Amino acid sequence: MTVATDTSVASASLPMTKALNAGLRKAMQGDSKVLLMGEDIGPLGGVFRVTEGLIAEFGDKRVLDTPLAESGIIGTAIGLAMRGFRPVCEIQFDGFVFPGFDQITSQLARMRNRHEGGLIMPVVIRIPYGGHIGSIEHHQESPEAYFAHTPGLRVVSPSNPHDAYWMMQEAIKSDDPVIFFEPKSRYWPKGEVRFGESGTPLHASRVVRAGLDVTVVGHGAMVSVLLQAAELAATEGISLEVIDLRSISPIDYGPILGSVQKTGRLVVSQEAPGFVSVGSEIAATVAERAFYTLEAPVLRVSGFDTPFPPAAVETHFLPSPDRVLEAVDRALAY
Amino acid sequence: MSATRNDATAPRIAARTPAATAPFGLDGAETCVRMISPNGAFEPNAAAEEFLPFLDRLTEADHRRFYRDMVVVRKFDTEAANLQRQGQLALWVPSHGQEAAQVGSAYATRPQDHVFPSYREHVVGMIRGLDVVDILRMLRGVTLGGWVPEEHGNFHLYTLVLASQTLHSTGYAMGMQLDGSTATGNPETDQAVIVYYGDGASSQGDANEALVFAASYQTPQVFFLQNNHWAISVPVARQSRTPLYLRAGGFGMPGTQIDGNDVLASFAVTAKSMDDARAGQGPSLIEALTYRVGAHTTADDPTKYRDPEELAYWVARDPIVRFRSYLQGRGIEQEFLDAVDEEAADFAADARRRALEITGPEQSVIFDNVYAEPHPLVAEQKAWLERYEASFDEGKN
Numbered sequence: 001m002t003v004a005t006d007t008s009v010a011s012a013s014l015p016m017t018k019a020l021n022a023g024l025r026k027a028m029q030g031d032s033k034v035l036l037m038g039e040d041i042g043p044l045g046g047v048f049r050v051t052e053g054l055i056a057e058f059g060d061k062r063v064l065d066t067p068l069a070e071s072g073i074i075g076t077a078i079g080l081a082m083r084g085f086r087p088v089c090e091i092q093f094d095g096f097v098f099p100g101f102d103q104i105t106s107q108l109a110r111m112r113n114r115h116e117g118g119l120i121m122p123v124v125i126r127i128p129y130g131g132h133i134g135s136i137e138h139h140q141e142s143p144e145a146y147f148a149h150t151p152g153l154r155v156v157s158p159s160n161p162h163d164a165y166w167m168m169q170e171a172i173k174s175d176d177p178v179i180f181f182e183p184k185s186r187y188w189p190k191g192e193v194r195f196g197e198s199g200t201p202l203h204a205s206r207v208v209r210a211g212l213d214v215t216v217v218g219h220g221a222m223v224s225v226l227l228q229a230a231e232l233a234a235t236e237g238i239s240l241e242v243i244d245l246r247s248i249s250p251i252d253y254g255p256i257l258g259s260v261q262k263t264g265r266l267v268v269s270q271e272a273p274g275f276v277s278v279g280s281e282i283a284a285t286v287a288e289r290a291f292y293t294l295e296a297p298v299l300r301v302s303g304f305d306t307p308f309p310p311a312a313v314e315t316h317f318l319p320s321p322d323r324v325l326e327a328v329d330r331a332l333a334y
Numbered sequence: 335m336s337a338t339r340n341d342a343t344a345p346r347i348a349a350r351t352p353a354a355t356a357p358f359g360l361d362g363a364e365t366c367v368r369m370i371s372p373n374g375a376f377e378p379n380a381a382a383e384e385f386l387p388f389l390d391r392l393t394e395a396d397h398r399r400f401y402r403d404m405v406v407v408r409k410f411d412t413e414a415a416n417l418q419r420q421g422q423l424a425l426w427v428p429s430h431g432q433e434a435a436q437v438g439s440a441y442a443t444r445p446q447d448h449v450f451p452s453y454r455e456h457v458v459g460m461i462r463g464l465d466v467v468d469i470l471r472m473l474r475g476v477t478l479g480g481w482v483p484e485e486h487g488n489f490h491l492y493t494l495v496l497a498s499q500t501l502h503s504t505g506y507a508m509g510m511q512l513d514g515s516t517a518t519g520n521p522e523t524d525q526a527v528i529v530y531y532g533d534g535a536s537s538q539g540d541a542n543e544a545l546v547f548a549a550s551y552q553t554p555q556v557f558f559l560q561n562n563h564w565a566i567s568v569p570v571a572r573q574s575r576t577p578l579y580l581r582a583g584g585f586g587m588p589g590t591q592i593d594g595n596d597v598l599a600s601f602a603v604t605a606k607s608m609d610d611a612r613a614g615q616g617p618s619l620i621e622a623l624t625y626r627v628g629a630h631t632t633a634d635d636p637t638k639y640r641d642p643e644e645l646a647y648w649v650a651r652d653p654i655v656r657f658r659s660y661l662q663g664r665g666i667e668q669e670f671l672d673a674v675d676e677e678a679a680d681f682a683a684d685a686r687r688r689a690l691e692i693t694g695p696e697q698s699v700i701f702d703n704v705y706a707e708p709h710p711l712v713a714e715q716k717a718w719l720e721r722y723e724a725s726f727d728e729g730k731n
Contacts, residue, residue, distance in 0.1 A: 067546050154705075176706050
């Protein structure tokens with residue numbers, strides 16, 4: 001028997017899976033139109049147990065174990081949203097979103113625009129993503145740029161349990177479709193979730209560690225890598241300012257530009273391949289808006305422009321604290 | 335000598351381009367529900383028997399209405415194609431030949447039902463209360479949509495990616511179940527969905543996933559598959575080696591094949607299927623055998639790939655001619671038929687006039703409805719475009 005997280009207390013130490021679960025539960029309690037759809041999300045609670053206990057609490061009219069078809073899940077969620085529901089769809093793994101890609105990009109993202117504003121599309125698509133879990137092909141990918149490139153979608157990714165709890169509720173409240181990337185390597189580490197403290201706005205980026213020498217930016221699981229890099233750098237007398245992007249589309253440039261005004265140096269990081277990536281977009285925009293304050297070119301630390309490799313060599317593929325520091329050193333050398 | 339599996343002289347895939355309708359027809363196909371013979375005689379076949387009671391719902395006025403709508407939309411369709419040829423529309427999607435399938439099924443819906451069209455169901459929209467000029471607005475390139483479904487008989491927007499709407503309709507029907515708007519036992523208020531798609535779209539993954547989801551959740555909906563025999567230039571035989579209505583059984587729902595050029599068959603079978611859907615008996619599929627007499631769109635040239643004999647076969651089974659013969663057999667007065675022709679000409683002329691008066695849109699539509707909530711990037715680009723374009727005006731002063 002699953003015990004639901006008590007959210008009436010001021011705070012609790014939870015893994016991100018439980019924080020997401022509590023956020024979904026809160027949203028479902030607050031609005032009877034919120035329903036969950038996905039593969040294995042009912043009695044099993046999803047392959048990562050994020051929806052554990054919810055079918056028992058809300059029943060199978062609110063938690064729909066669907067046939068195994070991603071386009072079917074997204075396409076029917078669109079119909080349900082047209083009918084006034086607020087579906088939250090679970091895609092089982094990052095690499096399995098592509099069978100639903102057409103419904104997301106050709107239909108979901110454009111439905112409001114096609115209807116000339118006559119309807120809303122409050123659909124959340126949860127996608128566990130990213131590497132570091134030693135899994136097989138299609139289970140470790142970072143496809144966020146495809147969605148960030150699609151007008152009509154909002155794309156976010158929490159890096160910690162507190163944000164996960166609040167951002168899930170904000171995403172469900174949004175009248176626009178939100179692609180919600182959950183960094184699965186951060187599913188299990190616990191962190192403090194402050195239930196009484198409303199979250200930062202969904203699309204705000206945030207300085208999570210103040211510093212003076214180089215600004216480093218990332219989202220999702222990269223944030224913990226950046227924080228580790230900042231710890232290491234500090235031992236060498238280099239002060240990194242770490243920014244958690246939180247929102248990939250739209251991007252909140254305020255904290256990034258503010259930080260670059262101070263440091264003059266920016267390193268952007270991501271697990272995804274760097275070519276035509278979120279990091280590329282930030283680099284281009286910062287170069288436009290902060291050209292005279294930059295002391296060095298904006299550098300990218302990314303996955304390589306290859307398919308995600310066999311897990312045995314993933315540590316060579318994924319940006320590590322050392323890879324971040326290598327870029328920091330290059331930025332400082334200008 | 336019998337052919338074996340390894341017999342190289344007996345290819346397992348016969349012709350590269352099998353004839354769409356070899357030997358063209360549905361004449362004599364006893365599985366296919368037919369009420370009116372191609373010559374206009376009321377001769378229900380055996381398959382039609384269980385659907386006959388549904389014809390009792392039709393009054394003389396309904397018969398006239400069916401005929402009137404088929405004639406009017408044929409004329410409108412021709413006028414719209416002319417408009418495209420004259421550069422007034424970007425594209426036109428003819429419905430010539432499919433009027434009976436569409437009119438009969440549309441009249442089988444109730445006001446509370448929801449209709450998800452593909453992009454050729456002009457008369458279905460008309461019957462549901464849509465101004466056909468709204469369709470022209472989209473094809474003239476001034477809007478991506480054109481109307482508010484809830485204000486036009488719950489006739490949803492055209493969907494141009496084949497079969498995408500089948501999933502939307504299934505999700506919508508799931509919503510009817512979840513909010514308790516169907517299967518309450520009250521036929522006056524219980525709702526159902528009808529979704530239109532075609533033989534080409536039946537090959538899409540989405541069409542098949544929609545059938546899976548519909549069967550799984552026992553949605554209140556009818557899949558109305560117009561088999562017009564051609565997906566642009568690809569014949570239906572390339573889409574399916576089995577009659578399409580038989581696929582329904584594989585998904586666990588009833589499938590019925592109808593003579594799609596028989597408006598009464600289309601009405602009766604759809605009426606029963608929609609009644610069943612509203613009553614909580616789950617989804618079903620109707621395959622309407624019909625023919626795309628015209629081109630796929632005005633960008634197409636069917637003379638490059640179609641057998642003229644096949645076209646002649648189907649033209650001889652024209653749905654309007656057939657129903658007119660049927661009505662004449664019932665003693666309809668010539669004055670009525672003449673009046674309908676006149677009304678159709680007026681309707682088409684009026685649509686033409688109003689199509690040429692279509693204006694807009696403002697450039698702000700580029701930005702205004704992309705998101706429901708404020709989006710800084712889109713807002714910034716909208717403001718930039720306004721400043722940029724205003725800068726040319728400043729230069730003139």
